[in-house]
Amino acid sequence: xxxxxxxxxxxxxxxxxxxxxxxxxxxxxxxxxxxxxxxxxxxxxxxxxxxxxxxxxxxxxxxxxxxxxxxxxxxxxxxxxxxxxxxxxxxxxxxxxxxxxxxxxxxxxxxxxxxxxxxxxxxxxxxxxxxxxxxxxxxxxxxxxxxxxxxxxxxxxxxxxxxxxxxxxxxxxxxxxxxxxxxxxxxxxxxxxxxxxxxxxxxxxxxxxxxxxxxxxxxxxxxxxxxxxxxxxxxxxxxxxxxxxxxxxxxxxxxxxxxxxxxxxxxxxxxxxxxxxxxxxxxxxxxxxxxxxxxxxxxxxxxxxxxxxxxxxxxxxxxxxxxxxxxxxxxxxxxxxxxxxxxxxxxxxxxxxxxxxxxxxxxxxxxxxxxxxxxxxxxxxxxxxxxxx
Amino acid sequence: xxxxxxxxxxxxxxxxxxxxxxxxxxxxxxxxxxxxxxxxxxxxxxxxxxxxxxxxxxxxxxxxxxxxxxxxxxxxxxxxxxxxxxxxxxxxxxxxxxxxxxxxxxxxxxxxxxxxxxxxxxxxxxxxxxxxxxxxxxxxxxxxxxxxxxxxxxxxxxxxxxxxxxxxxxxxxxxxxxxxxxxxxxxxxxxxxxxxxxxxxxxxxxxxxxxxxxxxxxxxxxxxxxxxxxxxxxxxxxxxxxxxxxxxxxxxxxxxxxxxxxxxxxxxxxxxxxxxxxxxxxxxxxxxxxxxxxxxxxxxxxxxxxxxxxxxxxxxxxxxxxxxxxxxxxxxxxxxxxxxxxxxxxxxxxxxxxxxxxxxxxxxxxxxxxxxxxxxxx
Numbered sequence: 001x002x003x004x005x006x007x008x009x010x011x012x013x014x015x016x017x018x019x020x021x022x023x024x025x026x027x028x029x030x031x032x033x034x035x036x037x038x039x040x041x042x043x044x045x046x047x048x049x050x051x052x053x054x055x056x057x058x059x060x061x062x063x064x065x066x067x068x069x070x071x072x073x074x075x076x077x078x079x080x081x082x083x084x085x086x087x088x089x090x091x092x093x094x095x096x097x098x099x100x101x102x103x104x105x106x107x108x109x110x111x112x113x114x115x116x117x118x119x120x121x122x123x124x125x126x127x128x129x130x131x132x133x134x135x136x137x138x139x140x141x142x143x144x145x146x147x148x149x150x151x152x153x154x155x156x157x158x159x160x161x162x163x164x165x166x167x168x169x170x171x172x173x174x175x176x177x178x179x180x181x182x183x184x185x186x187x188x189x190x191x192x193x194x195x196x197x198x199x200x201x202x203x204x205x206x207x208x209x210x211x212x213x214x215x216x217x218x219x220x221x222x223x224x225x226x227x228x229x230x231x232x233x234x235x236x237x238x239x240x241x242x243x244x245x246x247x248x249x250x251x252x253x254x255x256x257x258x259x260x261x262x263x264x265x266x267x268x269x270x271x272x273x274x275x276x277x278x279x280x281x282x283x284x285x286x287x288x289x290x291x292x293x294x295x296x297x298x299x300x301x302x303x304x305x306x307x308x309x310x311x312x313x314x315x316x317x318x319x320x321x322x323x324x325x326x327x328x329x330x331x332x333x334x335x336x337x338x339x340x341x342x343x344x345x346x347x348x349x350x351x352x353x354x355x356x357x358x359x360x361x362x363x364x365x366x367x368x369x370x371x372x373x374x375x376x377x378x379x380x381x382x383x384x385x386x387x388x389x
Numbered sequence: 390x391x392x393x394x395x396x397x398x399x400x401x402x403x404x405x406x407x408x409x410x411x412x413x414x415x416x417x418x419x420x421x422x423x424x425x426x427x428x429x430x431x432x433x434x435x436x437x438x439x440x441x442x443x444x445x446x447x448x449x450x451x452x453x454x455x456x457x458x459x460x461x462x463x464x465x466x467x468x469x470x471x472x473x474x475x476x477x478x479x480x481x482x483x484x485x486x487x488x489x490x491x492x493x494x495x496x497x498x499x500x501x502x503x504x505x506x507x508x509x510x511x512x513x514x515x516x517x518x519x520x521x522x523x524x525x526x527x528x529x530x531x532x533x534x535x536x537x538x539x540x541x542x543x544x545x546x547x548x549x550x551x552x553x554x555x556x557x558x559x560x561x562x563x564x565x566x567x568x569x570x571x572x573x574x575x576x577x578x579x580x581x582x583x584x585x586x587x588x589x590x591x592x593x594x595x596x597x598x599x600x601x602x603x604x605x606x607x608x609x610x611x612x613x614x615x616x617x618x619x620x621x622x623x624x625x626x627x628x629x630x631x632x633x634x635x636x637x638x639x640x641x642x643x644x645x646x647x648x649x650x651x652x653x654x655x656x657x658x659x660x661x662x663x664x665x666x667x668x669x670x671x672x673x674x675x676x677x678x679x680x681x682x683x684x685x686x687x688x689x690x691x692x693x694x695x696x697x698x699x700x701x702x703x704x705x706x707x708x709x710x711x712x713x714x715x716x717x718x719x720x721x722x723x724x725x726x727x728x729x730x731x732x733x734x735x736x737x738x739x740x741x742x743x744x745x746x747x748x749x750x751x752x753x754x755x756x757x758x759x760x761x762x763x764x765x766x767x
Binding site: 023025028039043044046047050057058063067068071073075076077080108139142143144145146185194313361363364365366367368373 | 408410412413414415416417450451453454455460467470472473474507511512515544570667
């Protein structure tokens with residue numbers, strides 16, 4: 001009974017570092033996933049909000065920290081209502097834009113301005129969504145009866161993030177580490193769990209070396225992979241560049257409006273090769289090249305974070321992350337998407353294995369959050385970026 | 390709980406047995422429960438009373454698949470988002486609670502059905518809204534197109550016409566164009582003279598003609614090659630004019646834009662939405678085609694011309710069309726047999742062209758060619 005009397009104190013007193021525990025099983029995840037799949041098909045996809053909630057409930061309640069499990073308290077109805085609101089906004093804006101285009105003509109400056117306005121509006125909504133979705137999940141996560149939340153406003157975060165995104169474009173992507181560090185810092189420092197705020201001081205400077213190495217490796221690997229794929233296609237005769245150019249030239253001169261069988265074969269070969277080089281070549285180059293930057297980013301973020309008296313460390317190595325990404329990609333492709341629960345298991349095991357938590361959280365000092373619970377789900381993010389869970 | 394080795398084992402594995410969270414601070418109180426009258430009493434280690442819940446209003450929140458422990462919440466805690474929870478391991482004191490409220494053992498079935506009921510409600514609601522939309526939107530689009538001044542079609546019509554003309558070269562046989570335009574002027578009702586009607590003959594082998602917004606009509610050389618009399622071409626032109634008269638191009642544009650936006654968003658941009666859009670689009674076109682056939686024949690008769698050309702042309706298409714891949718109800722145009730029956734007229738009235746004009750129309754793209762069998766979708 002001795003341990004139980006210090007309730008709220010350290011569950012395992014002798015350990016100075018600890019991990020999250022995940023004990024979900026693949027079989028149980030598949031039970032949930034398969035029923036979701038059937039109901040999704042029956043309801044032409046509208047069930048997806050309840051489906052996502054069912055998966056989250058399972059995953060949350062199988063993650064425990066200091067001996068107590070998380071609980072997910074969100075509902076499918078909340079997600080669905082959030083989605084409907086975003087749908088309303090976007091439909092309203094696009095109807096307005098279409099009406100303006102009809103009235104003013106496609107070449108008038110008004111039409112072009114509203115078209116740009118619409119694009120900005122959507123980008124802005126996605127940025128706001130990153131904030132509001134995090135807020136929704138925090139307010140719907142319970143640990144020992146205490147939940148989280150975010151202070152500050154998603155709308156003003158969206159404005160600031162939109163400004164930084166424009167800056168990122170102007171810098172031709174070179175500001176990427178700086179911009180992402182800023183955004184992560186903003187969101188993290190507005191995040192609370194119970195009466196404690198997460199503190200993060202992520203600095204972009206130390207990320208730059210890894211960033212440039214990853215960019216260089218990604219570009220080099222892209223060149224190698226795309227070169228190899230097109231080279232193999234060319235030597236095996238699949239890719240007939242001369243034939244394709246001849247066809248383009250004939251088209252430009254207005255001869256031969258419809259391609260014959262031979263030309264059709266040339267075009268199909270060209271398109272398939274281009275598609276393969278894009279998907280496989282760039283895709284794998286990205287997986288292999290970007291993992292180094294990603295692990296550096298994780299390590300820096302974990303090292304710069306503090307929650308109450310807890311400190312964090314990321315042990316994720318580049319090889320392990322490549323293994324996770326590559327494995328997930330291959331499983332997803334080979335199983336035609338039906339391996340999704342395997343992806344969830346692998347990802348959670350990876351997080352649990354590689355996130356080290358130093359210190360013990362004193363539960364008695366962590367009181368209930370006073371942040372308001374939003375009434376709607378992450379409709380904004382749901383509409384544009386389905387995400388993993 | 391009375392066996393110290395059991396509880397220390399549970400603790401080492403990171404799990405305590407019966408626990409209570411008060412929803413105010415992140416403390417897991419080890420507890421035991423007793424039942425007193427209609428209340429469930431939650432007692433701390435020293436026997437102090439931590440909470441008292443009305444038995445009848447306790448809800449099951451979650452049942453862990455691995456260890457069978459069930460989490461319970463007091464009345465209304467879930468709705469209000471409160472965190473007070475009682476977690477009872479399998480057996481032991483939980484049986485006390487279950488003796489009073491047996492249904493609390495079946496979290497899964499209860500909760501799942503509740504979720505399904507909500508989902509079913511929303512699915513029915515959304516389906517009803519979509520059905521409402523499906524039936525009212527064509528009507529709304531039709532009214533909107535009718536109410537819109539014809540000049541508003543000009544910008545979109547101009548760009549669509551340019552897109553068509555960029556596909557292929559156009560034909561400029563002077564006498565042929567004059568003959569066709571004369572016929573068009575004779576057929577056109579007064580209200581479609583502004584913006585000015587235009588006619589373009591495209592040098593393509595497709596057997597087809599289109600009515601575009603902004604009073605633009607486009608006809609393909611293949612159709613002229615295929616026709617064996619000027620009255621057949623006149624029938625087709627009258628049909629396209631009827632589309633203009635009935636404001637169909639604008640109505641179609643509104644429908645496509647509106648449906649595309651709504652379906653893509655509702656279904657998350659999946660492939661299903663495209664199929665839906667095509668199916669819906671097809672049914673509108675069928676209805677509109679039938680209306681244009683009837684109105685086209687009226688226009689011919691009002692101008693004192695022979696009105697049997699359209700039916701004759703359909704009959705010429707017959708043998709090839711019957712081998713089409715799509716069944717009638719799916720195809721964009723009403724079944725040919727139905728259309729022939731609906732446009733059947735006596736062979737009375739003037740011919741649309743005299744022999745010289747018809748020869749000029751045939752030669753509008755240069756030397757007349759022999760008609761090749763081609764798929765058509767008039």
